[in-house]
Amino acid sequence: MIDLRSDTVTTPTAEMRRAMADAEVGDDVYGEDPTVNRLEALAAALMGKDAALYVPSGTMANQLAIRVLATRGTEVLCQDRAHVYRYEGAAAPLNSGVQVHPLWNVPDGITSAIEGRAHHMPSPSLLVLENTYMAESGAPIDAAETATLCKLAHAGRLRVHIDGARIWNAAIALGTAPRELVASADTVMFCLSKGLGAPVGSLLCGPSDLLAEARAQRARLGGGMRQAGIIAAAGIVALEHMVDRLAADHLRARLLADALADRWPGSVEPAVVRTNIVCAAAARLPDHFVGRLAERGVRAGTIDPRTVRLVTHKDVDDDGIARTISVFDELRAA
Numbered sequence: 370m371i372d373l374r375s376d377t378v379t380t381p382t383a384e385m386r387r388a389m390a391d392a393e394v395g396d397d398v399y400g401e402d403p404t405v406n407r408l409e410a411l412a413a414a415l416m417g418k419d420a421a422l423y424v425p426s427g428t429m430a431n432q433l434a435i436r437v438l439a440t441r442g443t444e445v446l447c448q449d450r451a452h453v454y455r456y457e458g459a460a461a462p463l464n465s466g467v468q469v470h471p472l473w474n475v476p477d478g479i480t481s482a483i484e485g486r487a488h489h490m491p492s493p494s495l496l497v498l499e500n501t502y503m504a505e506s507g508a509p510i511d512a513a514e515t516a517t518l519c520k521l522a523h524a525g526r527l528r529v530h531i532d533g534a535r536i537w538n539a540a541i542a543l544g545t546a547p548r549e550l551v552a553s554a555d556t557v558m559f560c561l562s563k564g565l566g567a568p569v570g571s572l573l574c575g576p577s578d579l580l581a582e583a584r585a586q587r588a589r590l591g592g593g594m595r596q597a598g599i600i601a602a603a604g605i606v607a608l609e610h611m612v613d614r615l616a617a618d619h620l621r622a623r624l625l626a627d628a629l630a631d632r633w634p635g636s637v638e639p640a641v642v643r644t645n646i647v648c649a650a651a652a653r654l655p656d657h658f659v660g661r662l663a664e665r666g667v668r669a670g671t672i673d674p675r676t677v678r679l680v681t682h683k684d685v686d687d688d689g690i691a692r693t694i695s696v697f698d699e700l701r702a703a
Contacts, residue, residue: 371689372492373625376535376563376618376645376669376682384610385567385603390487392602397594404598411573415608416557417548420580420623422573424592426536428457430558430573432464432590433497433583434530442602443494446482446522452532453497464590469494475518478502483525496522499532500550501539504672506626506637507646508677509539512549519553531557538564539643541615555579558625560672564615564645565607566683568599573598611683618645618681621690625679628694629654632701647679648672655700665696 381389389557395401405423412421424430431453439445445461447454448470453461461469468491472478475498482493484572498518501507519529531554533539533547540547551557556575561567587593626642629649636653651671655661658677659669669679681690 370666370667370668371685371693373679373681373685373693374668375678376680379563379566379684380476380681381568381603382606382611382683384564385606388602388606389599392598393579394596394598397597398588400557402598402601403597404605405594405601408531408601408608411605411608412559413574415547416551416559416572416574418551418574419556419577419674420575422587423594423604424571425569425586425594427452427532427558427560427562427571429459429590429592430571431457431497431530432460433573433586434556434575435461435467435497435584436465436557437579437582438528439465439495444468444482444491445495445497446470446472446493446527446684447497447503448475448499448504448596450502451497451499452534453499453502455504476521478526478585479518479521479527484647493525493527496527496529498529498554499534499573501535501644501646502543503535503646504620504676505649506618506642506648507535507538507622507640507644508581509643510550511543511597512545512552515550517585522628529554529556529611533559533565535644536617537562538619541612542619542643552646559608561604561607564682565604565611567603567607567611568597568657614683615645618683619643619683621681621687622647622679624669624690625681627655628697631696645681647681649679651675651677651690653703658700661700661703662693662696665699667693667696 409421493647
């Protein structure tokens with residue numbers, strides 16, 4: 370089976386498994402797990418932030434950021450198809466007492482929301498940016514654009530969090546160090562369990578005082594882990610050895626995008642596919658496309674009723690891409 374549903378389906382490498390078996394551990398709730406401490410220090414340095422916190426999931430990292438950065442009873446601004454808005458189970462209002470406000474035009478939307486304070490509209494306190502932006506075929510956002518949006522938000526007394534679940538994909542696609550992509554933001558999170566191939570975990574990075582509060586909030590949300598060095602060890606391998614290979618995933622995604630566009634014109638704009646995600650218009654594809662792929666040994670997914678998604682990763686090689694494209698041909702000929 371060729372599994373293109375998500376890069377979360379990746380399995381740990383042999384090196385990760387060895388590191389996990391040999392990991393030195395302690396109780397992380399007491400701050401005594403040396404492998405977790407090493408991972409957090411590495412993550413903070415790579416992101417150019419003071420501190421980092423290891424958490425079980427990207428959703429928890431985002432929600433902790435919202436909890437420590439946003440003010441209860443205010444708005445959290447984000448892109449209109451952002452993960453924190455669409456795919457986290459309305460966690461922000463439930464956990465942090467904030468209203469999520471999606472923006473269809475981000476710069477204008479930030480300005481409008483800030484100016485709305487003078488007209489008794491809900492006051493924003495936080496901007497969340499997603500990089501890469503999954504719903505737009507994993508579009509990377511460069512450092513200059515991020516800096517412009519952060520400056521606009523900070524001028525309006527908003528803090529900024531970056532949902533960098535796939536920030537390493539953005540860094541590879543743009544040829545830029547990730548710390549440059551997040552330099553203007555207050556906090557950033559990234560996932561180890563997607564393209565980097567680790568089995569579990571994400572890191573929230575930012576100022577030491579905010580991360581101390583996030584650690585306390587992690588405990589309240591049930592995210593305190595004990596001998597977590599066993600899984601953190603795989604995360605260290607991911608950061609040290611799995612980043613550069615993301616370029617291969619990007620090339621394979623572009624092959625899929627070109628193949629879809631050639632066979633079903635208008636389904637995908639290949640030029641926008643710069644990382645490892647291909648989002649295709651379901652209306653331009655054959656009926657029951659995802660199910661028919663599965664019948665032929667290829668798994669794909671959907672992110673909404675109108676969008677089919679295929680995600681490349683380390684466990685789908687060139688042969689897997691070639692086989693997938695041959696299945697496209699089978700469907701076109703059917």
